[in-house]
Amino acid sequence: MTDREHLYLRLTVDLVILTVRANDLHVLLIERDNEPFRFRPALPGGFLRGGEDLRQAAERELAEETGLQGTSLHLEQLAVYDSPDRDPRGPIFSVAYLALAPDLPIPTAGSDARQAQWARVDDVAGELAFDHDRILADAVERARTRLEFTTLATAFCGPCFTIGDLRNVYEVVWGTELDPRNFSRKVLSTEGFIEPTGGKRVQEVGRPAALYHRGPALTLHPPILRTTAGTE
Amino acid sequence: MTDREHLYLRLTVDLVILTVRANDLHVLLIERDNEPFRFRPALPGGFLRGGEDLRQAAERELAEETGLQGTSLHLEQLAVYDSPDRDPRGPIFSVAYLALAPDLPIPTAGSDARQAQWARVDDVAGELAFDHDRILADAVERARTRLEFTTLATAFCGPCFTIGDLRNVYEVVWGTELDPRNFSRKVLSTEGFIEPTGGKRVQEVGRPAALYHRGPALTLHPPILRTTAGTE
DNA sequence: ACAAAAGTGTTCAATTTACACCCATGG
């Protein structure tokens, strides 16, 4: 901090792990057990260690918190957060990662003491430690646009899913309602988005739905645009 | 926890400054005058100093290289580049920023010894120091999608421009041709994209074109999509 | 008058939207 030219600093990696549970978008949060912000909810994360690159650190945190191998989840870099006063301990920048996960059985309590829990995104606005409210908001916005232009909605689903499941992802993440009939057609007519497994899922009520898994396509041509009409 | 819990490291900030000159997309490059990669072309950038945040560092570099106040240009964070072997001096991460500039008079030689020059983006592929080829490629791709969904094409133009100028930006950045007539209508029908100044610009040849300046809108509804048709 | 670029009008095709209607299942 004294040497003007070569500043050495510490980096943290913070994870925004999103999932769709029932009818709400959820984020995985931990309760901090150290100062600063002790006992406040926060995004899982930690300091970068020697020999790691950022992605490895993100995958390590992910495994610690969820027990999942990072390779099975979508994990993308969001941005660096660098407000000088974001951490009371001093200038510590954070690289945020966004992970999209299917509805996991439970955030495996087998983590390191601090208990991880799913929380409704709408419930935690303004509650989080550091600048994590802003990081979360940015992450949700990123997820929303990812659904428009990529096939990542499937990252919220398990290996097999119905078109109704997929539509539910769009509706929950976007907070809108979609016409089931047109949605179905749109998804099916997009080459490589989803592929039929041949199976069917019988539900509590109604006609059984065909099951699909992810196709090879990564981007959507054409995109499935939100009709944000008006929000400028 | 392991013995190497808190890794301290240095960060650099690298700038991809793009502009549209004549009929090609150009990037501002410097020739390195220090090892490593001495005498090789590279993106302008440097180490983060104490007391700076990343944006301040980016604006400082920008001012040093171009003489421009950063506030007048679009400047956005791209990503962190963290390959362990990206810098032979050791683990040094770089935060890349993308700047869009109008065709500047010249990269003001009044900088710090190392001469900055515009280079055609297509000419420098594979030539750059560090992982700057990749950073440049990512930046160009980001700029391309920015034109689709935001009003940032105007960031390549001066305070006053014609619709033809704006179309030229799209054509050069995308590497495609656009129908002047449909483009004109599309731009004019997008609320808040451009606003008439009332003036006209007489050119060497042809009918004088009306002049416009930026409007208040930041995003395009609807977007102006590239017809990438087929590239998957 | 002619070339060149700006700008307008019109047509046709593609896409989106809305919704009537049928299908398959549990109660």
Added chain:
DNA sequence: CCATGGGTGTAAATTGAACACTTTTGT
């Protein structure tokens, strides 16, 4: 039989691409 959700067909509305044609300048 009915309720419920899955899925198909189709017509109207909107959007986009193509292009004939007019306008305004310099030479």
